[in-house]
Amino acid sequence: MELRHLRYFIAVAEEGSLTVAAEKRLHTAQPSLSRQIRDLEYEVGVQLMSRSVHGIELTAAGRAFLDHARLALTQAEAAKEAARRAAQPAKPTLALGFLTGKEIDWLPEAMRILHHELPNIEVTVSSQNSPDLADALMRGRLDAAFMRPEERADELVYRRVITEPFVVIFPSDHRLARRDAVELRELVGETFIIPSKTAPTSRAVIEDYLKRSGLDIIPDHEVDNITHAVSVIASTGAVALLPAWPSNLLPWSVTSRPLMGEAPTIDLVVGYSKANTSPVLKLFLSRIDELTAGVSGKADRTRGAGAGLAPR
Numbered sequence: 001m002e003l004r005h006l007r008y009f010i011a012v013a014e015e016g017s018l019t020v021a022a023e024k025r026l027h028t029a030q031p032s033l034s035r036q037i038r039d040l041e042y043e044v045g046v047q048l049m050s051r052s053v054h055g056i057e058l059t060a061a062g063r064a065f066l067d068h069a070r071l072a073l074t075q076a077e078a079a080k081e082a083a084r085r086a087a088q089p090a091k092p093t094l095a096l097g098f099l100t101g102k103e104i105d106w107l108p109e110a111m112r113i114l115h116h117e118l119p120n121i122e123v124t125v126s127s128q129n130s131p132d133l134a135d136a137l138m139r140g141r142l143d144a145a146f147m148r149p150e151e152r153a154d155e156l157v158y159r160r161v162i163t164e165p166f167v168v169i170f171p172s173d174h175r176l177a178r179r180d181a182v183e184l185r186e187l188v189g190e191t192f193i194i195p196s197k198t199a200p201t202s203r204a205v206i207e208d209y210l211k212r213s214g215l216d217i218i219p220d221h222e223v224d225n226i227t228h229a230v231s232v233i234a235s236t237g238a239v240a241l242l243p244a245w246p247s248n249l250l251p252w253s254v255t256s257r258p259l260m261g262e263a264p265t266i267d268l269v270v271g272y273s274k275a276n277t278s279p280v281l282k283l284f285l286s287r288i289d290e291l292t293a294g295v296s297g298k299a300d301r302t303r304g305a306g307a308g309l310a311p312r
Helices: 003-015 018-026 030-044 060-086 103-117 130-138 200-213 226-236 279-286 288-305
Strands: 049-052 055-058 093-099 122-128 144-147 156-171 192-195 221-223 239-243 254-258 265-273
Touching: 003 018, 003 030, 003 055, 003 060, 018 030, 055 060, 060 130, 093 103, 093 130, 093 279, 103 122, 103 279, 103 288, 122 130, 130 144, 130 156, 130 200, 130 265, 144 279, 156 200, 156 226, 156 288, 192 200, 192 226, 200 239, 200 265, 221 226, 226 239, 226 254, 265 279, 279 288
Parallel strands: 093 122, 093 144, 192 221, 192 239
Antiparallel strands: 049 055, 144 265, 156 239, 156 254, 156 265
16 A cells, blocks of 8 residues: 555545546546556455445445545655654754734744744744644644644644634724624624634634524624635625734724623634654743743733724
């Protein structure tokens, strides 16, 4: 069994079609792909896929095999990345990932701490949604990431840095902008947007909160990130529940208000792989409490300086 067999199997399983997998994912001929799948099934000793009117479907054995195949590829890529880094040990490196938008708060303080400890360190930064950050950590492409705790990522360890309340975000000229805080029931009848499946943790918190409220609030649109959300809110007059966002970073056309009562919350964590033995990562993790205190202190000073200036 070779890694290419696993890649081919995963592509067909995810696309549900030999033709689509061959042409769009693997750029190979369908007969060749079919032959590779047959070779894999022969090696495993059981049928992994079956044809139906709906396309290719996994058998029970195929479904069991899929998770292990994905894990094997992930571990192979992580091993490759670790080998590449070990081949260039002269300069300390750290690959940091950030949930889109969070680098604004956390990157400057992280860089201050890292450069103080390791003046010659080389830091690479990426900004992605949380599931992609989890995938990059498991593949060894990132050392640490500021993200949401993701399910189905058992290889990762999370350290909470802050807990964020959800707030209501809407256009600055919205009728609710006159309020200091907003009751959830006041959103009934509004055009409501919700994070897409690119942000599964936030989406799950919001769906649970709405379900427990018993109110008739049904999402009208899905958004992939905060930038997308702000654009939709500004252009359509919609409202959203999103984790607290620095008010000074919102455009003039959009504003936010806290929820009345007990607002739902979500954790921001630093995630990293259990298998990552980088001494630079160990150093970084040892300074997380200092990092959190530094960012929190700046946030408090900003709120103090801006007290009384929020739009009403």
